[in-house]
Amino acid sequence: MLSNFLSRTIHRTRLPDYRLQAGTDAAVAPPDALAQSGIRPESLPRHVAVVPDGNRRWAQARGLLTPDGHEVGRRALEHTMEVDYLMGMIERTIRENVDEYERRENGIRVHVIGDPSRWPESLQKTAREAEEKTRNNSKLHLMLATCYSGRWELVQACRALAHKVQGNLLRPEDIDESMLAGELQTSAAAGEFSCPDLVIRTSGEQRLSNFLLWQSAYSELYFTDTLWPDFGEAEYLQALSSFQSRERRFGQRTA
Amino acid sequence: MAGSRTSCSPSADPKVEKTDEVVTTGVLASLQNFLRKCLIAVLSYGPMPKHIAFIMDGNRRYAKFRSIQQGAGHRVGFSALIASLMYCYEMGVKYITVYAFSIDNFKRDPSEVQSLMELMEEKINELLDNRSVINKINCKINFWGNLDLLCEPVRLAAQKLMASTAGNTGLVFSVCMPYNSTSEIVNAVNEVCAERREMLQIEHAGDCNGYAANNGVHSEISVADLDRHMYSAGCPDPDIVIRTSGETRLSNFLLWQTTFSHLQNPDPLWPEFSFRHLVWAILQYQRAYPYLEQSRNLAKKQM
Numbered sequence: 001m002l003s004n005f006l007s008r009t010i011h012r013t014r015l016p017d018y019r020l021q022a023g024t025d026a027a028v029a030p031p032d033a034l035a036q037s038g039i040r041p042e043s044l045p046r047h048v049a050v051v052p053d054g055n056r057r058w059a060q061a062r063g064l065l066t067p068d069g070h071e072v073g074r075r076a077l078e079h080t081m082e083v084d085y086l087m088g089m090i091e092r093t094i095r096e097n098v099d100e101y102e103r104r105e106n107g108i109r110v111h112v113i114g115d116p117s118r119w120p121e122s123l124q125k126t127a128r129e130a131e132e133k134t135r136n137n138s139k140l141h142l143m144l145a146t147c148y149s150g151r152w153e154l155v156q157a158c159r160a161l162a163h164k165v166q167g168n169l170l171r172p173e174d175i176d177e178s179m180l181a182g183e184l185q186t187s188a189a190a191g192e193f194s195c196p197d198l199v200i201r202t203s204g205e206q207r208l209s210n211f212l213l214w215q216s217a218y219s220e221l222y223f224t225d226t227l228w229p230d231f232g233e234a235e236y237l238q239a240l241s242s243f244q245s246r247e248r249r250f251g252q253r254t255a
Numbered sequence: 256m257a258g259s260r261t262s263c264s265p266s267a268d269p270k271v272e273k274t275d276e277v278v279t280t281g282v283l284a285s286l287q288n289f290l291r292k293c294l295i296a297v298l299s300y301g302p303m304p305k306h307i308a309f310i311m312d313g314n315r316r317y318a319k320f321r322s323i324q325q326g327a328g329h330r331v332g333f334s335a336l337i338a339s340l341m342y343c344y345e346m347g348v349k350y351i352t353v354y355a356f357s358i359d360n361f362k363r364d365p366s367e368v369q370s371l372m373e374l375m376e377e378k379i380n381e382l383l384d385n386r387s388v389i390n391k392i393n394c395k396i397n398f399w400g401n402l403d404l405l406c407e408p409v410r411l412a413a414q415k416l417m418a419s420t421a422g423n424t425g426l427v428f429s430v431c432m433p434y435n436s437t438s439e440i441v442n443a444v445n446e447v448c449a450e451r452r453e454m455l456q457i458e459h460a461g462d463c464n465g466y467a468a469n470n471g472v473h474s475e476i477s478v479a480d481l482d483r484h485m486y487s488a489g490c491p492d493p494d495i496v497i498r499t500s501g502e503t504r505l506s507n508f509l510l511w512q513t514t515f516s517h518l519q520n521p522d523p524l525w526p527e528f529s530f531r532h533l534v535w536a537i538l539q540y541q542r543a544y545p546y547l548e549q550s551r552n553l554a555k556k557q558m
Binding site: 150151155157158161162165166172176177180206207208214216217219220223246248 | 359435436437438440441444445446448449451452476477478480481502503504505506507510511514515516518519543546547550554
């Protein structure tokens with residue numbers, strides 16, 4: 001259940017900060033690990049989304065969870081405690097790392113997306129502060145999706161557009177894909193990079209669970225059996241390698 | 256498929272040899288049928304999907320590997336589609352959806368688009384003229400997509416086929432053409448906004464306090480409202496989405512509807528997709544079923 005909830009509430013997206021740009025003198029040399037594994041730096045994904053699934057199963061496999069949990073009532077209580085624990089953990093993680101993100105050489109900008117009305121007050125405050133502190137960074141964007149759902153995000157966008165229609169600012173037939181995309185939370189955070197090139201889901205679950213529903217229309221999906229706590233650099237390089245072996249056509253054909 | 260049964264004695268006469276071949280083929284076909292039914296009966300002990308969606312990828316590559324024309328690859332693909340439809344019907348799958356043509360595909364070479372449109376028109380007209388397949392499975396056929404983008408003959412044929420099968424109550428076969436999930440979602444948003452505006456105008460006509468009515472109506476737009484305006488309204492979400500030829504992406508197919516769908520990407524190209532691949536797909540689904548169900552139930556509780 002923990003892994004299930006975690007996959008629904010904690011999603012991290014990251015723009016790799018070592019992409020080479022043609023014609024730019026300030027190109028950053030790729031790390032050795034990349035060069036050694038045969039990954040081509042010129043065709044790395046710009047936006048990687050991760051569904052970090054499998055934490056509970058990892059804990060269970062190591063005997064770190066209590067074995068008995070079959071009563072419905074106890075499960076319901078566990079679920080509430082689990083949610084509270086996760087919210088606290090997310091808040092602590094942001095607070096502990098924001099100073100490091102803020103430092104110019106790291107250049108990490110934090111965005112927290114999702115339904116803020118479901119976050120505790122303290123998390124709302126921490127999220128706002130982190131976003132404010134890292135506002136001027138641009139090297140790498142870290143998006144944390146908390147209490148997020150792709151359908152919810154689209155409903156919010158629909159409500160915003162309906163409001164404009166009712167205010168006579170717009171006719172329903174004028175609404176097109178770019179207008180709707182512009183109302184999504186990820187658009188405010190990542191602009192033209194809203195759509196992930198690669199979506200990684202760990203623990204062997206082969207489904208999207210409502211994550212970046214609109215934005216992942218053309219994303220390459222990578223499913224791995226590795227549980228999230230075991231997903232390290234080697235596994236990530238494997239995902240990148242798999243990404244580079246794919247032919248992306250976007251509905252058209254290559255010659 | 257039942258073959259003919261005749262008794263004969265072997266001889267050097269080619270006609271008799273051919274009859275032998277027919278007998279052997281007939282007996283083999285019957286044995287195949289029997290084995291298939293047994294396998295389906297065994298599979299049915301586990302949870303069976305009600306709705307399977309297919310992204311029929313690989314027709315062109317199939318044609319290339321076999322050095323045949325592109326159009327021929329699509330034709331073989333169509334035969335594979337009908338075969339899969341019949342197998343799914345035998346397995347008790349109630350809803351089949353296929354990604355026949357994406358709106359993005361219009362950007363392809365015009366001659367390929369033209370030949371695809373001609374093939375679709377030909378096949379739709381065949382189904383209209385020879386209703387044996389449709390009648391056998393009491394099939395209701397839907398076309399999901401922006402039909403206005405189709406040329407008139409294809410559009411009219413599609414509308415005629417939809418109308419003539421609208422009353423059928425058996426298998427529901429939905430053909431997505433020309434379709435994009437993002438277009439479908441935008442279309443649903445348009446309709447919801449237009450609906451809300453109309454409701455507001457009606458309320459405003461009968462009520463002086465327009466501002467209060469505006470706020471009340473606006474805050475009620477929900478997932479259910481958008482659901483109602485999707486092309487797939489009334490149809491359950493797919494249990495399995497199968498994309499052939501090994502590609503692992505949805506390519507703008509049923510993004511709204513596939514939250515809990517089990518995504519599969521078998522290696523065979525679409526024309527090679529056969530009964531055994533379908534069986535394997537269902538076995539994988541059955542393996543993942545407990546976790547899928549748990550996720551669905553948890554999501555329902557949280558709504």
